[in-house]
Amino acid sequence: MNTALQDPSSPAPSDGRSLRWEAHRAERRRELIKAARRAVHTLGAGASMEEIAAASGTSKSVYYRYFGDKAGLQQAMGEIVLSQMQDKILAAGRTASSPRAGLQAMVSAYLQMAQTSPNVYAFVTGGPAGESAGNTGPRFADSLTSFFEAITAMMERALRAYLESGSSAPKVGIAAGFWPTAALGMVRAAGERWLATAPGPDKPTEAQMTQQLTVWLFDGIGYEPGPG
Known part of the structure; x- marks a missing residue:
């Protein structure tokens, strides 16, 4: 075979198998x-x-083969769940008619997605209901950080648009830039406590929780939302 005629830059034939x-x-x-x-x-x-594998109709060794350990499974599931949540939350903010409506839509989307399965939310974020808190691997920690950074960045854009409208400019101090991080921390902490609260007359609905959080974000702790 004349190897001199072969193009060394061409890729080797792929192995179909x-x-x-x-x-x-x-x-x-x-x-x-x-x-x-x-x-x-x-x-x-x-x-x-072992419980997850049994419920899935397979063996624990199969999950270990594909994910290494529970932290690896948490990471793999978290990347999918957080990506879906991020897309939903950011889409809600983009379609709103005003900064305040955008923040309210984002809070609502966050609570709705978390409420869909509080157990899955806790599993992938290390929330209060999960045993995985504190066991987050570096790659998954990066995914979780990116998730919250993307939402924080959009909240920051909403705040900037709100301030540039001039309606509240005289009341804004130099610390306003810290508001998106503080706001997201409050929404996450309040949302996780809301998820962990047992159903009953003292637990707000998702709509009520969304409205109250929006009021706190824009109007402060002493403001009472109107009916509706």
Whole structure:
């Protein structure tokens, strides 16, 4: 064979079997994440790998093979869940007619997504209901940080638009730039406590919680929202 005629820059022929195996492995991984998400939704954020595997109809060794350990599963599930939440929250803010309406829409989207499955939310964020708090690996910590940074950045743009309208400029101090971080911290902390509160007459609805948080963000603690 005359190797001199071969183009060294051309890629080597792909191994079809290897590509099929990679595709199969990726699909199997997605299936396992979906099954684990359903299991955590039912069993709770503190479910063990053995419980998750059993509820998923497979063995614990399969999950360890694909994710390494519980932190690896938390990371994989978290990247998907947080991406979905981020898309929903930012889309809600972009379609609003005013900065205040945008913030209210974002708070509502956040609470709705978290309320869809408090157990899954706690599992992927290390919230108060989860055993995973404090066990977050570096890569997942980066995903969680990026999630909150994206929302904070949009809240900052909403605040800037609100201030530039001139309606509150005389009342704004030099610390206003810290408002988005403080606001997000309050929404997250209040939202997680709301999620953990047992249903009853003293628990606000999602709409009531959204309205109250929006009032606190824009009007302060002493302001009482009107009916509706």
